[in-house]
Amino acid sequence: MELLFVSIAAGILLLIVILFQLALACGAPWGSIAMGGKYPGRFPNHMRIAALLQSLLLVLIGVIIFTRAGIILSAYLDWSRMAIWGVVAYSLVGSILNLITPSKWERRIWAPVVLALLACSSVVALSA
Structure with missing residues (x-):
């Protein structure tokens, strides 16, 4: 039960960050609270693409967490035992x-x- 709770908590955190990154990719003027504030306001196009790629990476991280927790993709459980350490790093x-x-x-x-x-x-x- 604890593992399920922790996995869901991680999923919620990831969802928040994914939505933030997608907002940046769509032009939200929140650059001052991302990437060290180097791009205040709207991200330039290359950083908007980076935010989109970051979103995809965060989705993969969620898949790894949920797989390791036994919630999805049980066929990849062995793979997730290694991949989760990449998530931790x-x-x-x-x-x-x-x-x-x-x-x-x-x-x-x-x-x-x-x-x-x-x-x-x-x-x-x-x-x-």
């Missing part, structure tokens, strides 16, 4: 970057989200 790097970013709003908004995702993905990775 990605979350760790993301946590560090969001904690050291020059954007104070990025630190305030996204650091807690990515730290929570790190915690969730670690629990899933360490599950039996």
